[in-house]
Amino acid sequence: MRKLKLAISESVAGLAWKLVYKRRQQDSSFIPILCYHRVLPEFIESENSPIYTVLPEQFEAQMAFLAREGYDSLTLQEFAETARGLKPPKKRSVLVTFDDGYADIHAIARSIARRYDIKLNLFVTTGFIGRPEPLMMTLDGYYFQTAIADRQEKPDALGFHIKKYPHLWRPLNWQEIREMHEDGMGIGLHGHSHRNFARLGPDETEAEIASGQAALKERLGITSEFFAFPYGWHDSYRPETLPLFRRHRVQYLFGTHMGRARLSRLPEILPRFLIYQQDSLDTFERKLRGAYDFIEPLRLFWDRVKRPLLFGA
Numbered sequence: 280m281r282k283l284k285l286a287i288s289e290s291v292a293g294l295a296w297k298l299v300y301k302r303r304q305q306d307s308s309f310i311p312i313l314c315y316h317r318v319l320p321e322f323i324e325s326e327n328s329p330i331y332t333v334l335p336e337q338f339e340a341q342m343a344f345l346a347r348e349g350y351d352s353l354t355l356q357e358f359a360e361t362a363r364g365l366k367p368p369k370k371r372s373v374l375v376t377f378d379d380g381y382a383d384i385h386a387i388a389r390s391i392a393r394r395y396d397i398k399l400n401l402f403v404t405t406g407f408i409g410r411p412e413p414l415m416m417t418l419d420g421y422y423f424q425t426a427i428a429d430r431q432e433k434p435d436a437l438g439f440h441i442k443k444y445p446h447l448w449r450p451l452n453w454q455e456i457r458e459m460h461e462d463g464m465g466i467g468l469h470g471h472s473h474r475n476f477a478r479l480g481p482d483e484t485e486a487e488i489a490s491g492q493a494a495l496k497e498r499l500g501i502t503s504e505f506f507a508f509p510y511g512w513h514d515s516y517r518p519e520t521l522p523l524f525r526r527h528r529v530q531y532l533f534g535t536h537m538g539r540a541r542l543s544r545l546p547e548i549l550p551r552f553l554i555y556q557q558d559s560l561d562t563f564e565r566k567l568r569g570a571y572d573f574i575e576p577l578r579l580f581w582d583r584v585k586r587p588l589l590f591g592a
């Protein structure tokens with residue numbers, strides 16, 4: 280079912296791309312926001328492997344594409360200035376973000392991006408920083424792997440990968456984050472302990488944001504206006520808790536639903552494009568140029584129609 284959905288959206292996007300978007304000039308009032316998680320060497324043939332991983336050569340091709348096509352890569356701060364009208368948008372702008380805060384952004388992604396003058400931004404899970412063990416993320420939680428060797432009698436491809444690259448499977452430490460921040464990397468929050476905010480009450484929500492801000496203040500001397508929800512967007516937050524983010528100085532919230540951000544009408548939760556290992560450079564280009572912008576309005580429309588039909592108004 281998921282594959283079918285993917286195939287349908289791919290063909291519609293391909294068609295829309297050919298018929299409409301490719302002919303249109305890039306509109307400076309839209310900013311695509313990319314969401315990466317990991318840049319890891321070697322494809323991991325395991326059903327437990329992280330799906331939002333790209334290979335270094337893919338990441339390099341994508342950064343080279345942005346540079347070649349004249350994209351102005353923004354820091355989170357520059358994005359806010361552009362959104363507030365303080366900085367005029369360039370013809371083509373992009374915001375490149377990473378979630379979670381794994382060591383591979385420092386070890387691999389950073390030097391590749393620098394080669395093409397692309398600025399990166401990090402949404403960091405503050406409570407994970409500095410832990411030496413491999414961090415395993417699952418669809419609804421996480422755990423630290425304290426003894427890799429004992430994990431399985433016969434480790435699968437993922438186990439082998441972790442064993443081979445333990446330095447890429449741990450979270451970043453504060454020294455690495457400070458170094459990247461001083462180098463110009465934008466820093467946002469991704470919760471303190473990567474909890475699903477849809478399952479948190481107001482007190483826990485506030486505690487998560489406050490702990491994150493306190494850690495950034497203590498370690499980097501900053502407060503961040505930017506927050507990306509763990510576990511995407513739909514079902515990952517409660518609308519009634521959104522004012523609590525403002526109370527803790529967060530002004531911009533990011534999800535992972537498809538579409539580019541329209542500067543003149545920023546939604547409450549900003550869309551971001553997840554970048555997958557399966558993405559070809561064509562798919563990457565379509566994401567940047569707006570060929571998938573129809574999906575979110577369609578989903579919202581469908582939600583409005585389907586819900587009353589299926590469950591009564």
Ligand SMILES: [Zn+2]
Pocket residue numbers: 378379469473509510
């Ligand atoms: Zn995350």
